[in-house]
Amino acid sequence: MTLLPLLSSVFRREMQLAYRRRSDLANPLLFFLIVVVLFPLGVTPDMAKLAEMAPGVLWVGALLANLLSLDLLFRSDYEDGSLEQMLLAALPPTSLVVCKVGVHWLVTGLPLTVMAPLLSVMLGLPGSALPLLMLTLALGTLSLSLIGGIGAALTVGLQKGGLLLTLLIMPLFVPVIIFGTGAVQAQVAGLPWLAQLAMLAAMTTGSLALAPLLTVAALRIAVGD
Amino acid sequence: MGAFESFSAFLAMGDHGVYVWSAYAVGAAVIAFNVVAPRLHRQRLISDHKRRMRREQR
């Protein structure tokens, strides 16, 4: 069999699995909504101040929501043994990881990005910043899913992997959030923002190239012994 | 005495004494940790080994 039909069947399987766990998938979105609603209650209802903080709040919310869902990335496949089969199968394991992470992004990163405009209105972010906010979130969450995939793979064999996953991955998310919010804040302030966006895009492509390899290596540790 | 006029001037560090001495105290604590931790680990290894030996003799 050639690669493409195999990959598309894996992709379809992943999407079906995601559809079956749709209540799990709603969790990050709900979390994102809650963070953005609680923030003004906790800080200030002043729209001008909120607008200033909006890019950061939206980004932190999206990042934490993404983190929340990462723990499940490989877990069920690990527990029912299908992960082991997949690593032994004919298709290159990196493409499988890219497929799984891609689906993870489609069902968390993308919905978070689509939700962001709605929530940004509640935080008084100027409408002109919306396209850039969505672009950075789309790129950034993909990079988060890719980097997070390494952490999810490292902790998949552990009973209480969730907190450890957060500790392992959080430091690696630092550049993503800096360049993501940096671009939006610069645009709101009327400063050039292309450099931040370019850095974010570079992070995403870099992690697309490297993260799957490391994820496969980590999965082999979890499965192999 | 070196760069200082008296011992009390040395301790006072030109009213930065609190900062300098607390920083050096933390430094001493970290060095002490690095020296003591392996020793404790060694003792733990030995007592584990003794316990294992006793169990095997029984």
Next chain:
Amino acid sequence: MWQAFVRWFHKWSSPKWFYTMSQPWSFWLGWAATLIIATALVWGLLFAPVERLQGNSYRIIFIHVPSAFLSQAIYAAIAVLGLVGLVWKMKLAFFVAKQCIPVGASMALLALVTGAIWGKPTWGTWWEWDARLTSMLVLLLLYLGLWALHNAMERPESGDRAAAILALVGVVNLPIIKFSVEWWNTLHQPATLKFTEAPPMHTSMLIPFLMAILGFYLASMAWVLMRTRLEILQRERKSRWVEDELNRFSEGQ
């Protein structure tokens, strides 16, 4: 030449050989480090002249900079050792890498705390989101993650390899993190109180400063060697020679 190197490398990669040969090393390194650090700190505290701008608080530099230096050097060493372990399947490299973690973490913590203490008289606050302090905090988190990963794994061999992968990810990311934090910092707080470029150091400050760095290097090596020797005893405890060694210890006590 190359073959001699390979032979030397193989010899040192055997845990037993390493255990036997490293004993005098950790002893002499430890004593050299003690002497050098003691000289450097007494010199730095007592004899180095007062700094013109910062007064005596600059004396924190003699422990702050060496520990910051070491925390980064040790992280790099962990990544290199992890790579060596993964590629050549050498367990000794993993042992050393694992025991580098607590030493490196303690150095990062020391750099962070002394940095905060130094910040109080210099910037007027304990914590400033200064680029260097922030990336040091991230480094400490990376260390804690490595250690937690080791401890979470049921089989130590899996922990070794998992931590090696994480260390490699971290070492690729560290420059990016540093760069991004510096960028973010210059964006957020232009021209607050910051260390500008360090003024050229007076020789009587520079010598104890360099000595302190050297001393911290030697001390860290001695600590890592001591810890690695214990790690070898623990991990190889099923082998005959380790049992003999432990028996010898138990009788000696």
